[in-house]
Amino acid sequence: MTDDPAALIATMGARARAAAAVLARATTDAKRAGLRAATETIREDAAAILAANARDVAAGEAAGLSGAMLDRLRLDEGRLAAIADAVEAVAGLDDPVGAEIDRRERPNGLVLARVRVPIGVIGIVFESRPNVTVDAAALCVMSGNAAILRGGSEARDSNAALHAAFVRGLARAGLPGEAVQLVPTADRAVVGAMLAAAGVIDLVIPRGGKGLVARVQAEARVPVLAHLDGINHVYVDGAADPAMAEAVVVDAKMRRTGVCGAMETLLVDRAFPGLPALVGRLVATGCAVRGDPVALALAPGVMTAADDADWDTEYLDAICSVAVVAGVEQAIDHIARHGSHHTDAIVTEDTVVAERFLNEVDSAIVLWNASTQFADGGEFGLGAEIGIATGRLHARGPVALEGLTTYKWVGRGAGQVRG
Amino acid sequence: MTDDPAALIATMGARARAAAAVLARATTDAKRAGLRAATETIREDAAAILAANARDVAAGEAAGLSGAMLDRLRLDEGRLAAIADAVEAVAGLDDPVGAEIDRRERPNGLVLARVRVPIGVIGIVFESRPNVTVDAAALCVMSGNAAILRGGSEARDSNAALHAAFVRGLARAGLPGEAVQLVPTADRAVVGAMLAAAGVIDLVIPRGGKGLVARVQAEARVPVLAHLDGINHVYVDGAADPAMAEAVVVDAKMRRTGVCGAMETLLVDRAFPGLPALVGRLVATGCAVRGDPVALALAPGVMTAADDADWDTEYLDAICSVAVVAGVEQAIDHIARHGSHHTDAIVTEDTVVAERFLNEVDSAIVLWNASTQFADGGEFGLGAEIGIATGRLHARGPVALEGLTTYKWVGRGAGQVRG
Numbered sequence: 001m002t003d004d005p006a007a008l009i010a011t012m013g014a015r016a017r018a019a020a021a022v023l024a025r026a027t028t029d030a031k032r033a034g035l036r037a038a039t040e041t042i043r044e045d046a047a048a049i050l051a052a053n054a055r056d057v058a059a060g061e062a063a064g065l066s067g068a069m070l071d072r073l074r075l076d077e078g079r080l081a082a083i084a085d086a087v088e089a090v091a092g093l094d095d096p097v098g099a100e101i102d103r104r105e106r107p108n109g110l111v112l113a114r115v116r117v118p119i120g121v122i123g124i125v126f127e128s129r130p131n132v133t134v135d136a137a138a139l140c141v142m143s144g145n146a147a148i149l150r151g152g153s154e155a156r157d158s159n160a161a162l163h164a165a166f167v168r169g170l171a172r173a174g175l176p177g178e179a180v181q182l183v184p185t186a187d188r189a190v191v192g193a194m195l196a197a198a199g200v201i202d203l204v205i206p207r208g209g210k211g212l213v214a215r216v217q218a219e220a221r222v223p224v225l226a227h228l229d230g231i232n233h234v235y236v237d238g239a240a241d242p243a244m245a246e247a248v249v250v251d252a253k254m255r256r257t258g259v260c261g262a263m264e265t266l267l268v269d270r271a272f273p274g275l276p277a278l279v280g281r282l283v284a285t286g287c288a289v290r291g292d293p294v295a296l297a298l299a300p301g302v303m304t305a306a307d308d309a310d311w312d313t314e315y316l317d318a319i320c321s322v323a324v325v326a327g328v329e330q331a332i333d334h335i336a337r338h339g340s341h342h343t344d345a346i347v348t349e350d351t352v353v354a355e356r357f358l359n360e361v362d363s364a365i366v367l368w369n370a371s372t373q374f375a376d377g378g379e380f381g382l383g384a385e386i387g388i389a390t391g392r393l394h395a396r397g398p399v400a401l402e403g404l405t406t407y408k409w410v411g412r413g414a415g416q417v418r419g
Numbered sequence: 420m421t422d423d424p425a426a427l428i429a430t431m432g433a434r435a436r437a438a439a440a441v442l443a444r445a446t447t448d449a450k451r452a453g454l455r456a457a458t459e460t461i462r463e464d465a466a467a468i469l470a471a472n473a474r475d476v477a478a479g480e481a482a483g484l485s486g487a488m489l490d491r492l493r494l495d496e497g498r499l500a501a502i503a504d505a506v507e508a509v510a511g512l513d514d515p516v517g518a519e520i521d522r523r524e525r526p527n528g529l530v531l532a533r534v535r536v537p538i539g540v541i542g543i544v545f546e547s548r549p550n551v552t553v554d555a556a557a558l559c560v561m562s563g564n565a566a567i568l569r570g571g572s573e574a575r576d577s578n579a580a581l582h583a584a585f586v587r588g589l590a591r592a593g594l595p596g597e598a599v600q601l602v603p604t605a606d607r608a609v610v611g612a613m614l615a616a617a618g619v620i621d622l623v624i625p626r627g628g629k630g631l632v633a634r635v636q637a638e639a640r641v642p643v644l645a646h647l648d649g650i651n652h653v654y655v656d657g658a659a660d661p662a663m664a665e666a667v668v669v670d671a672k673m674r675r676t677g678v679c680g681a682m683e684t685l686l687v688d689r690a691f692p693g694l695p696a697l698v699g700r701l702v703a704t705g706c707a708v709r710g711d712p713v714a715l716a717l718a719p720g721v722m723t724a725a726d727d728a729d730w731d732t733e734y735l736d737a738i739c740s741v742a743v744v745a746g747v748e749q750a751i752d753h754i755a756r757h758g759s760h761h762t763d764a765i766v767t768e769d770t771v772v773a774e775r776f777l778n779e780v781d782s783a784i785v786l787w788n789a790s791t792q793f794a795d796g797g798e799f800g801l802g803a804e805i806g807i808a809t810g811r812l813h814a815r816g817p818v819a820l821e822g823l824t825t826y827k828w829v830g831r832g833a834g835q836v837r838g
């Protein structure tokens with residue numbers, strides 16, 4: 001236990017604030033040099049990092065962690081190389097800091113610009129994947145922010161080894177090591193202290209399962225960027241191309257079932273003739289399908305009956321619910337009632353119907369004739385992402401370097417007074 | 420008392436959400452027509468509004484409200500005409516909704532655009548000024564948002580009469596009256612219910628004194644845009660033009676002392692020779708000046724001694740603290756320790772020093788050779804403002820129509836799958 005979690009976070013936060021001020025002024029080249037040095041130091045420390053990870057895995061096995069958790073925890077040479085490569089890739093991204101968003105000259109001659117600046121101190125609360133330690137650190141440094149990282153206790157030694165390598169790299173390139181701090185205790189009260197640290201931590205980003213995200217959203221006194229659910233829909237319109245509908249639906253559901261961008265509910269226009277074939281393709285790929293009464297009648301024998309809870313369920317598994325709707329308006333209504341404002345798609349050849357769906361579905365990402373599995377910063381061309389946000393303020397959808405910045409107004413005058 | 424404040428807000432919130440969906444789809448012309456009709460209905464109802472206001476003023480006098488509060492509460496024909504004119508002015512602003520922020524085509528042909536959309540349901544909690552009812556309603560409608568307004572009990576009848584006129588105007592133009600709802604009770608527990616209404620209200624904006632803003636910031640479970648303090652600084656550098664320094668400093672402090680953009684602390688470079696003249700000008704305009712020991716020695720007899728609390732005080736009055744610093748770095752450090760991230764200014768002819776100040780001072784608004792009293796959406800060319808934000812996320816400085824929007828990602832494909 002930590003004697004005083006709030007004092008610990010206040011101390012770490014004050015160091016982070018000082019480091020953030022240095023990072024905010026660092027040139028793009030200086031930040032890139034820091035990240036490239038961190039890439040080197042992670043590679044140099046490979047043996048020590050893998051040994052630390054082996055201790056975590058052994059302890060996890062002894063503690064009876066599930067196979068899935070052990071897999072998320074485990075590093076090998078390939079995974080560690082990918083972690084180092086990811087830091088190098090972030091160093092190659094465009095630096096958002098310092099960019100002018102707009103500039104206006106007022107009639108009195110005052111020139112006002114909005115300029116992107118870092119947010120400041122970002123808290124990352126994450127679970128077993130040790131790669132988050134490094135990914136989050138790299139994105140924060142490149143965007144000029146200081147990071148306070150709180151990883152899961154099961155990855156304690158792995159996170160410590162990766163963190164030590166990363167900050168040695170920063171220091172080698174002349175950047176402050178305290179720009180990236182790792183909470184040195186597994187005491188869960190420290191998470192509460194981070195969530196309460198208004199004015200000390202400017203933004204908290206949770207990375208992990210629904211239990212973690214829900215706790216952060218419920219408790220936080222500081223702003224949070226996160227998504228809780230990805231209850232995503234594909235609506236197959238009556239004017240959809242059947243072959244495209246099958247390809248998009250199968251990809252959206254089955255490419256990877258455990259990702260937040262996976263489709264969970266398929267909505268089919270009653271005017272679309274291909275429902276039996278569509279459901280048949282899903283079943284053939286190993287998906288269990290739960291249908292509403294109309295769907296069950298249209299494709300008998302391949303589905304079980306959906307109940308009310310299915311429409312609000314994120315399966316994250318090879319399971320899909322199917323509802324038949326009377327056109328795009330009913331589809332939009334269904335998504336408004338049951339969706340989670342993450343990613344929803346329409347398949348149709350009808351431009352008017354498509355634009356209505358894109359306009360009226362109130363989700364962070366809306367797609368026309370494309371798979372929901374594109375919900376990813378890399379696929380969006382943003383480089384790495386720190387997460388996907390389904391809240392409505394600041395940033396929505398994939399959050400990458402630009403989402404880790406804010407702006408300030410800079411005015412240049414010649415002695416103007418308001419008078 | 421309200422039996423169940425949470426249920427009241429849930430009911431109002433559901434109506435607001437439905438109205439917000441209609442407003443989000445409304446064309447610019449439809450929103451402008453609604454606001455112009457509301458301008459007319461306010462003018463039509465002038466006698467009833469002034470009579471309602473007279474009842475509030477009489478009740479306030481009987482209850483012993485201060486003269487300042489009664490002045491904020493009181494309407495007359497001129498003030499009411501200005502309220503109606505302000506609605507008409509908002510109708511003339513550019514509509515931010517639907518604007519594409521960026522557009523990118525991915526190598527796979529997927530075209531991704533970010534498009535501005537309304538935030539949704541905005542709660543406004545305000546005190547005695549009845550004009551806020553109408554200003555906030557107009558800005559929310561023009562930006563496609565529904566508003567839930569909770570005004571002060573002392574302006575109950577005024578707010579009800581203004582609200583009735585406003586929504587009759589919306590309805591006359593075919594917009595849903597429930598786009599702007601007024602909380603029908605003075606029960607303070609309703610404010611708590613609004614602040615707790617995550618998922619029902621998307622953003623709360625408090626408009627009023629420090630007590631109100633502090634309560635909102637402390638309690639809110641929904642995002643808040645606000646500023647608590649405006650502890651603003653003007654730093655007069657050694658390379659400042661003395662005449663410009665006097666003009667900027669006197670305007671920043673004395674043009675209006677009760678506004679959040681007023682200067683509270685004057686920082687003077689010890690290399691600037693004009694401190695006695697500068698302080699003399701402030702004193703001559705009626706300002707009480709409190710100096711640190713060096714300032715007291717440089718201009719004896721015109722100041723009292725500042726104590727530690729002065730550097731952290733927002734006087735909102737004809738009072739100013741003065742500290743002598745050893746150059747721009749000490750000025751930046753002073754502002755980092757004592758400022759409120761609102762508006763800070765430098766006066767200098769030295770471009771390098773100025774750019775350092777603009778870059779390193781971490782405030783929503785930083786100004787070079789201009790008065791801090793320009794901290795205002797109208798002066799920034801944004802049209803009306805709904806408030807000034809000193810938080811770090813979403814919007815900083817004056818918040819106008821664009822700050823009342825967020826964005827969504829819209830992707831248009833040709834059957835792309837992630838594969």
